[in-house]
Amino acid sequence: CDWSSDVCSSDLAFNAVAGVQNELNKRVDLEVDSINSMTQQLAVLNSQIGQREAAGITAIDERDQRDTLLGKLASKISFTTLETGNGMINCYLSNGFPIVNQETSRDLTVTTSPSFATTSLPRSLSGDVLSYITYDFGSETAPSHLDLTQTLKNGSGSLAGLLQIRGTTDPANTSPFEADGELVAVASRIEAITRQLLTTVNQEYRGSDEDSGTAGFQPSSGDLNGNAPGVFGLFDFDFSGVKDVDGDGIASMSDLLNTTPPNGAFSTILKLGFTDPAEFAAARDHDPTIGSTVFPQGDGQNAEAIAALRSTAFSLSLGSFSFNGTLEEAYNATVSYVGNAKSTAQLEVDVANANLSSASNKRDEFSAVSLDEEFANLIKYQRAFQAAARMIKTAGDLLDQIVSLI
Numbered sequence: 048c049d050w051s052s053d054v055c056s057s058d059l060a061f062n063a064v065a066g067v068q069n070e071l072n073k074r075v076d077l078e079v080d081s082i083n084s085m086t087q088q089l090a091v092l093n094s095q096i097g098q099r100e101a102a103g104i105t106a107i108d109e110r111d112q113r114d115t116l117l118g119k120l121a122s123k124i125s126f127t128t129l130e131t132g133n134g135m136i137n138c139y140l141s142n143g144f145p146i147v148n149q150e151t152s153r154d155l156t157v158t159t160s161p162s163f164a165t166t167s168l169p170r171s172l173s174g175d176v177l178s179y180i181t182y183d184f185g186s187e188t189a190p191s192h193l194d195l196t197q198t199l200k201n202g203s204g205s206l207a208g209l210l211q212i213r214g215t216t217d218p219a220n221t222s223p224f225e226a227d228g229e230l231v232a233v234a235s236r237i238e239a240i241t242r243q244l245l246t247t248v249n250q251e252y253r254g255s256d257e258d259s260g261t262a263g264f265q266p267s268s269g270d271l272n273g274n275a276p277g278v279f280g281l282f283d284f285d286f287s288g289v290k291d292v293d294g295d296g297i298a299s300m301s302d303l304l305n306t307t308p309p310n311g312a313f314s315t316i317l318k319l320g321f322t323d324p325a326e327f328a329a330a331r332d333h334d335p336t337i338g339s340t341v342f343p344q345g346d347g348q349n350a351e352a353i354a355a356l357r358s359t360a361f362s363l364s365l366g367s368f369s370f371n372g373t374l375e376e377a378y379n380a381t382v383s384y385v386g387n388a389k390s391t392a393q394l395e396v397d398v399a400n401a402n403l404s405s406a407s408n409k410r411d412e413f414s415a416v417s418l419d420e421e422f423a424n425l426i427k428y429q430r431a432f433q434a435a436a437r438m439i440k441t442a443g444d445l446l447d448q449i450v451s452l453i
Contacts, residue, residue: 061237061314065172068230071213072171075178076157078123078206085120086138086152089113093135094150100134110134125202142198144182156183161192164218172223172234174310177216180206223311224366229388234312235368236381241314242303243361243374244282249298249320251352252281254331257340264296268328268349269342276320276328281353283320284313 092113099106113136117128120138129137131149138147146153159168159176162185171177180199185191200210214228224235253276254267266275277283278291278298291298292305308316321327331348334341356374363370363377370377 057237057241057314057317061172061234061241061312064230064234064237065174065310065312065315068171068177068213068228068234069173069175071209071230072175072178075180075206075209075213078209079155079157079180082120082123082146082206083152083154085116085123086146086154089116089120089136089138089147090150090152092116093147096134097150106134121204123204123206124199125204125207140195140198141202142195144193144195144198153182155195156181156192158190158192161194161218162190163192163194166218168218169216169220169225170223170310171226172230172310172312177214177226180210222366224368227367231366232368233381233385233388234314235366236363236370236377236384238312238314239363239365239368239370240374240377240381241312241317242300242365243363244317245279245284245303245313246298246300247361248353248356249279249281251356252276252328252349253278253297254349254352257332266296266328267332269330269332269340270321270328271325273340273342274326274328276326280320280328283318284308285316285318 092109096106096109096113099109117136117138120126124140126138126140126146129139131137133149135149136147137145137149139145144153146155157178158181159178161179161181168176179192179194180196181192181194183190183192196210196215199206200215201207210228212229214226214231216223216226220226224231224238252268253264257265257267266280269275278296284290286306286308288306290302290306292302293299303313327350329350330342330346331352332340333343333346358373360372361374361377363372370380372380
């Protein structure tokens with residue numbers, strides 16, 4: 048944190064992650080709209096193919112258009128197809144749900160208020176609600192949603208990628224960190240570090256209790272003016288309500304768990320507990336006598352105790368994230384996690400591109416048109432035609448001569 052600007056790097060990092068999640072949440076709507084448009088077109092082509100082939104005409108152009116459309120749809124979601132006896136096809140998701148049934152398509156819907164949610168939905172990292180992809184068997188006034196979010200997420204394609212990065216959450220969850228997704232995993236690491244700063248580090252900053260026999264906590268540390276720091280004296284957070292919920296004078300996890308920040312995250316409201324360097328409590332009381340406080344000039348015991356926390360191991364846990372080690376190690380592990388995720392994603396892209404290229408080449412070997420081969424055949428058939436024409440002409444000339452002799 049920067050005391051002069053009151054800005055913490057965790058705030059910037061967390062907000063960046065939350066912003067990306069919010070952007071991906073909006074892109075889910077666009078992907079679903081595109082998928083619905085494709086399934087509607089497939090149903091129309093099915094109808095055209097069925098009508099033409101029922102009349103004994105092979106619908107070559109319509110079948111080509113349908114194959115092209117199926118390829119585009121496969122780039123967005125996973126599905127299987129089954130061709131019926133009339134030339135039409137059905138498309139099924141992995142759970143058996145039909146998105147195309149011959150001449151009928153089923154439009155997917157995106158909602159933040161599904162009918163299967165019995166309580167308030169958990170917030171996203173930005174404070175919104177992660178949308179669910181459903182099919183509505185009900186009506187506009189009485190919806191009955193079938194949740195297809197996990198089914199689509201567990202597949203492949205661009206929509207699955209969006210959901211895997213954005214994250215998905217169970218309606219019974221209560222925290223944005225209970226969601227399952229890459230961005231949530233990164234945010235959980237940042238938030239876990241933030242909560243450790245607000246609790247254990249703040250506890251160390253206050254020093255030991257000056258008088259254990261007196262109710263409450265009397266800090267033994269002080270700043271240049273001899274003032275003791277508040278409960279959240281080193282790391283504080285912007286919140287208008289009561290922060291020390293249990294009133295024991297100690298910054299604890301129970302205080303945080305009983306506090307409701309705007310979006311469930313303290314990283315976005317973290318700040319230093321002071322704005323003037325003179326308010327930093329660097330000293331600790333040297334007089335064990337109760338009721339007397341002595342801060343020798345130049346004393347820095349409290350600052351040294353805070354600095355020593357750099358090599359202190361903590362147990363961090365939030366959502367699916369669990370880590371034992373120093374805060375610096377936790378930070379480095381977070382950076383490594385992001386780097387590994389990027390490297391893994393790039394590797395998967397490279398492998399997918401290689402597989403696509405290989406599959407395309409095999410398909411072309413089987414069904415594609417070779418221009419060189421077609422040109423050679425054209426020349427061959429042209430020569431054959433010329434030869435046949437010359438033979439006919441020669442035969443005609445011979446016949447004319449025979450007739451003239453008669």
